[in-house]
Structure formats: structure tokens, C-alpha cells
Amino acid sequence: MNIDHILNKENFTKEDIIYLLSLKDENDLQKLAKKALEVKSKHVGRVVYYRGLVEFSNICAKNCYYCGIRRDNRNTNRYNVSDDEILEAAKYSYENGYGSLVLQSGELDSPYFIDRIDNLLREIKKLSNNELGITLSCGEQSKETYQRWFESGAHRYLLRIESSVESLYYRIHPRDKKHDFQTRIKALQDLKEVGYQTGTGVMIGLPFQKIEDLADDLLFFKNIDVDMIGMGPYIEHEDTPLYQFSHLLMPKEERFKLALRMIAVLRILMKDINIAAATALQAIDPIGREKALSVGANVIMPNITSNEYRGDYLLYENKPCIDENAEDCKSCLEARIHLAGDSIGYNEWGDSKHFKNRKR
Ligand code: 5AD
Ligand code: SF4
Numbered sequence: 338m339n340i341d342h343i344l345n346k347e348n349f350t351k352e353d354i355i356y357l358l359s360l361k362d363e364n365d366l367q368k369l370a371k372k373a374l375e376v377k378s379k380h381v382g383r384v385v386y387y388r389g390l391v392e393f394s395n396i397c398a399k400n401c402y403y404c405g406i407r408r409d410n411r412n413t414n415r416y417n418v419s420d421d422e423i424l425e426a427a428k429y430s431y432e433n434g435y436g437s438l439v440l441q442s443g444e445l446d447s448p449y450f451i452d453r454i455d456n457l458l459r460e461i462k463k464l465s466n467n468e469l470g471i472t473l474s475c476g477e478q479s480k481e482t483y484q485r486w487f488e489s490g491a492h493r494y495l496l497r498i499e500s501s502v503e504s505l506y507y508r509i510h511p512r513d514k515k516h517d518f519q520t521r522i523k524a525l526q527d528l529k530e531v532g533y534q535t536g537t538g539v540m541i542g543l544p545f546q547k548i549e550d551l552a553d554d555l556l557f558f559k560n561i562d563v564d565m566i567g568m569g570p571y572i573e574h575e576d577t578p579l580y581q582f583s584h585l586l587m588p589k590e591e592r593f594k595l596a597l598r599m600i601a602v603l604r605i606l607m608k609d610i611n612i613a614a615a616t617a618l619q620a621i622d623p624i625g626r627e628k629a630l631s632v633g634a635n636v637i638m639p640n641i642t643s644n645e646y647r648g649d650y651l652l653y654e655n656k657p658c659i660d661e662n663a664e665d666c667k668s669c670l671e672a673r674i675h676l677a678g679d680s681i682g683y684n685e686w687g688d689s690k691h692f693k694n695r696k697r
């Protein structure tokens with residue numbers, strides 16, 4: 338196999354992907370990065386779209402083995418941002434030209450929670466003159482709930498599959514009704530059927546994860562034909578069951594580099610989707626998100642959660658921007674993105690081009 342030959346192919350086989358994900362040679366890596374950036378420039382442009390991220394609650398009914406805010410972690414200070422504060426954050430997003438908002442939380446499915454989101458969606462649409470785009474990231478819900486939220490104004494939804502390899506999925510989740518692999522796949526299908534721009538993603542560098550699992554993940558994304566991907570390195574958290582397998586992990590820098598290769602290969606594989614530069618990248622490398630932009634990512638989710646809560650939404654260790662506020666992140670990111678050679682698509686939804694293309 339030869340890198341130039343693979344990069345010139347119309348479609349990648351699993352073997353091609355494994356080859357690309359395993360690259361070590363600096364020269365080869367540069368070729369991969371260059372190709373990914375070319376594809377990005379040609380198909381989605383060198384524009385970064387913002388989604389102001391509100392992590393509005395860390396209360397979660399699930400128990401994912403990797404996550405710091407899992408239900409059974411007693412060392413987490415649980416919070417729930419008030420509706421007023423969420424609307425305040427939405428207003429911030431709107432007034433600062435972010436174009437879109439992401440509401441993210443732990444997973445709950447009580448009627449109260451469902452009504453609450455529904456109401457927030459309507460209020461946010463109202464306060465922004467119907468202009469702010471809204472993405473939800475609130476876990477697995479029934480198709481009826483997805484439908485209801487869609488009608489109230491959400492038009493994008495993020496639900497990471499975490500790993501598309503079923504055996505690995507069950508090594509990082511309890512094997513029970515609340516964490517059922519098929520249910521998760523079904524949820525992704527429901528989201529697409531309801532009409533959302535649908536996003537998924539995985540963690541990279543998990544214990545027990547092999548390169549070929551990651552190749553399968555990329556092929557899974559292509560196969561279910563999603564519109565958006567967010568994926569980043571797995572980062573251990575001391576208060577979680579998966580922590581006991583930390584000795585199996587590759588060094589953090591390796592996980593980071595592997596994540597960049599995943600993004601680059603994905604950009605070449607799915608040319609017109611939106612790819613987020615995940616915050617977890619910055620937990621390892623101070624300019625991790627900008628590096629992701631230079632290999633194909635085109636979306637950033639600046640944290641606009643109030644300072645007061647940031648330190649309690651700790652899915653993993655070393656999370657960046659905990660002591661910063663929305664204003665800090667705004668000016669910080671703007672400078673970094675320009676340094677990376679991209680511009681910022683202020684006041685635009687920055688919808689997935691893939692979504693429009695597949696609807697044609
Ligand atoms: N390391 C990296 N990412 C994590 N997430 C949860 N826990 C971790 C961790 N320890 C990611 C999951 C989830 C998203 C909101 O955060 O992929 O979908
Ligand atoms: Fe809850 Fe999401 Fe964390 Fe799982 S990853 S425990 S669903 S917040």
C-alpha cells in the first residue's frame with residue numbers, strides 16, 4: 338500500500354482506513370493533513386461555525402463507565418441551571434452573532450424534563466426573532482419526544498454512539514435496558530426520520546479499543562449517513578469505573594494524534610458534513626481545537642455556560658475553560674481561529690451541507 342495511491346482513491350476500504358489511521362511518518366501525515374484541508378476548503382470552505390454551548394444540567398440517570406457525571410458518582414455537585422439563566426445565555430449567543438445554540442445535559446426522560454425543554458425551545462425562538470438555530474444534546478428519548486422538540490424549534494440533534502462496535506460499547510456501558518446498543522442506533526434513525534440534522538460521534542483511544550474498531554466507526558458514520566460528527570479523545574476520570582483500566586491506555590499525546598487522524602480521514606470520507614472540533618482535544622493540547630480545524634473540522638462550540646457551573650460539568654479530567662467566562666472564550670477563540678487560517682461564520686446557522694445534499 339502507498340499513501341499517494343490511497344489518498345487519490347474515490348472511496349476507502351476498511352484496510353485503507355486502517356492504513357491511514359496507523360500512519361507514523363511525518364511526511365505521510367502531512368500528506369494526509371493536506372488532503373483533508375483541501376477537501377474541507379473545496380466542499381465546506383474555510384469557515385468555522387459557532388454553536389454557543391450551554392451545559393445546563395449535570396443530573397443524569399445513566400451510568401456510562403467513562404463519564405464523570407454518571408449517576409453513581411457521589412463526588413459530583415449536581416446542578417440545574419434555571420430557565421432564566423438559560424435564556425440569558427441564549428440571548429448572549431444571539432447578540433454575539435453565534436448563530437446557534439447547543440443545549441446539553443445529562444440524560445433524563447421525565448415528563449417534567451421533556452416539557453421543560455419544549456418550553457425553553459419556544460422561548461429561545463421567541464427571544465431571537467426565530468433566528469437562533471438550536472441543537473439539542475439531551476440523550477436518548479422516544480421518537481414522540483424528538484418529534485415534539487423538533488416542532489418546537491430544535492433542528493439539530495447530537496447523540497454520540499460512543500463506539501459503533503457493539504462488544505466495545507458494552508465494555509464501556511452497563512449491559513442493561515438503560516444502556517442498550519440497539520436502542521441507541523434506533524434513536525439515531527428516529528432523529529433522521531423526524532427530520533433533524535443528525536450528529537453522532539465516538540471517543541478515541543478508549544481502553545480495549547483497536548484501530549480496526551475506529552475504522553469501523555468511520556464506516557458506520559458513512560453507512561448511517563449522518564450530517565454531523567463530534568469526536569474527541571477519551572480522557573480518564575478518576576471517579577469512574579473505567580479508570581481502573583487506565584494502564585491499558587496509550588499516552589494522551591498519542592490519543593490526541595489519533596483523534597486528528599480520525600478527523601482527517603473522516604473529512605476525506607464524508608466531504609460535506611459538519612465536523613466539530615471537540616473540546617476534549619483542548620484538554621490534551623492547548624491549541625487542540627485549532628489543530629483539528631487544520632485537518633478538516635469546521636464547527637466549534639464555545640462554552641457559554643455561566644462560570645458558576647463549569648467546574649461541575651466535568652465529564653473528564655483537565656477540562657479547559659473552567660475558570661473562563663463566555664467573554665473570555667469569545668476573544669480567545671477568535672484570535673486562535675484566525676491564526677489557524679479560518680474565518681468565523683457569524684450570524685449564520687452553518688447548517689450541514691450534507692443534510693441539504695441528501696434531502697435533494
Ligand atoms: N472522555 C472523553 N469524552 C467523554 N465524554 C463523556 N465522558 C468522556 C470522557 N471521559 C463524551 C461522550 C459524550 C459527550 C457529551 O462527552 O462522548 O457523548
Ligand atoms: Fe450521562 Fe451522557 Fe455522562 Fe452517559 S455520557 S453518564 S448519558 S452525561
Ligand code: FES
Pocket residue numbers: 657658661665666667669670
Ligand atoms: Fe475558552 Fe480559550 S476557548 S478560554
